[in-house]
Amino acid sequence: MYWANFLHIYQPPTQKPYWIKRVSEESYWKIFRLFLENPRAKITMNISGILFELFEKNGQNDIIEMIKKLFDQGRLEVTGSAKYHPLLPFLPKQEIIRQIKLNEETLCHYLGKNFRPNGFFPPEMGFFPELSPILEELGYKWIIVDELSFPKQAAKQQYNRIYQASNAKDFSIFFRERKMSWVILSGQIGTGKLLLQSLGDRLKKNEYLITAMDGETFGHHRPGLEMLLFEIYNSNKIKNVKISELLDLFPQREEIEPQASTWALMEKDLEKKKPFARWQDDDNEIHKAQWELTKLAIDSVEKYESNSPEYQKARRSLDKALHSDQYWWASARPWWSIEMIELGAKELYESIISCPEMPEEIKEKAKKLYHKIVFTAFDWQRAGIIEKLSRSEDEEIRQRTDESLPRLPKKEVEKMVNRLKKEMKLVANRQEYERAAQVRDRIKELKKYSSEEKLEPSSEGNKEFNLNK
Known part of the structure; x- marks a missing residue:
């Protein structure tokens, strides 16, 4: 089995220097350092052009240097995107092209004048079918989208072939697998060993797995979770590749008509034909x-x-x-x-x-x-309208997620907790008490996943992610 992991990192152009520095220290710096320390690890990433500029503006040049080193080594594949992270389905074509070209110019400045991306990440993974021919015209070879873009009327998705858009001559579409992406980013499986075990017989098959997540999840939103990635990378049970490498590894092609979606899409919104409801809702x-x-x-x-x-x-x-x-x-x-x-x-x-x-x-x-x-x-x-809307949505998310949180072996939970306790002590000694409290909360959350603990509600994941099935 081949695993192609994708991370998206981004900060808005108006982000305050405090948050650039904090997220850089808690997430970006750790991620790129760990990649440099693990020569087997490969990654496909979207690093938005505005984030490169914010790094430079806020004194994070060491992160730029780490990115450039990984890129020059050929272990980091950087995709194209829209520079300022707009939702592309609601922009006219000329604005879409302008944002893409602005991003390319910025990436060339930081990665070298000959930089040319093969793949494309639409902000928010916001895909609409008319985007494929636009990207093909601009020279892109593939796009990454959520699996809910896979047409329902088509046969079940197979992971031993590459899908191509019917409205573009030679343009491929890679689908992010929600299940495994959620399992990783939610922290429900906190060690690489357990995650690989959950793949079962699939590990022996000649197929691929694509996971895609926000990079800030690792270390910033979830302290210590960055270590999970590298437990997976260090395993010899799964082959790590960049997304573009899949084009040669899997020669079989199949044409489809993908549908509009985002990576925050819920199936109820898809049924209502409102794939972008969190950004454009006619009732709002x-x-x-x-x-x-x-x-x-x-x-x-x-x-x-x-x-x-x-x-x-x-x-x-x-x-x-x-x-x-x-x-x-x-x-x-x-x-x-x-x-x-x-x-x-x-x-x-x-x-x-x-x-x-x-x-x-x-x-x-x-x-x-x-x-x-x-x-x-x-x-x-x-x-009180906001409270009512938020509570309703949050309760629905909880109902969808809690019944099947995986019960982890106590030994594995203890391993994760001990690692986090060391980090908590370290940041507390530096008088970073807010950060220490975050780590403490993460420890409390992990203990709920122990097979010997009674499970309490969580807002992460989805009941379909029951790894025992």
Whole structure:
């Protein structure tokens, strides 16, 4: 069996220096150091162009150097993407292409002028069928998407062949396996030995496994989880490859018509034909106003294009303002942040008013939309709407996940806990008490997975991930 692991790392263009430094120390630095220390390990990653710039701006040049070293060694494959992490299904074609080319220019600056990516990661894994021919025109060979993009009407997905989009001549589609990705990132299986055991007879088959996760999960969101990756990498029971290598390893091809999805998609949203509900929901008044303002900004800035320095500044402002975070945090499913909502709306509004020769009526319309977004967000929060929406969504997630949390051998749990206790002591000695509390909570969580402990509800995973089946 071949294992191709994919990690996505990203921070929004407005991220504060404190968080760049913190996530770098807790996650990015550890991940890349461990890759350099494990010469057998290979990885395919999306490292967004804006994150490279934030690394440099915030004094994280050692991370850039580690990335470049791994890349030059041929053990790190970097995909293309959209520079500022916009949700591509809702952008016009010219904006999609612009974001992709901006990202390529930035990656060439940091990885070398001859850098040319084969693969593509759409932000939020937000795929729609019309994206495939656009990427093929730009020279890409493949895209990674969630397995819910696999068409239901097709025969069961096989992992001994490569699938190709029916609307692109020679363009491949790789599907992230939700089950194993969730099992790893949720921490439900905390050692490489147990994870490999869960694959059973599949390990002996000539097929591939693709996992895909946010890189920040390892070390930042879940202290100590970065060690799990390298227990898997160090195993001789599974062959580690980069995604592009699968194209040669599996010559059989099959044409399909993939459907729209994201990696945060829930099946209930797919049934309602709302694959992007966390970013664009017609029942969400804030979303509707956000996208109206987004469209106004794109149309207006494009219409009044010029070569003036003022216009170029407004254009760059719009590029950054298209990031997907603002819509995600307005979903209340269950994630919510008035700060992110306001900041995103303000960026879009300012890209309009800073554009030279922009008519006053357009500026006034943008201002009203900005106010509508912010005031509606405050009204929802005061009226208890957010609490109701968040609780409903969070309870549903819990119901889907808790019944089948895997029961881990006590010996394996103790191994993980002892490792984390050492880390907790280390960070406490450095007076990083907030971090020590995070590690403490992770230890408490792991103990719930012991086969000798009564399992309590958790918000991670899915009941279909019962590894005993």
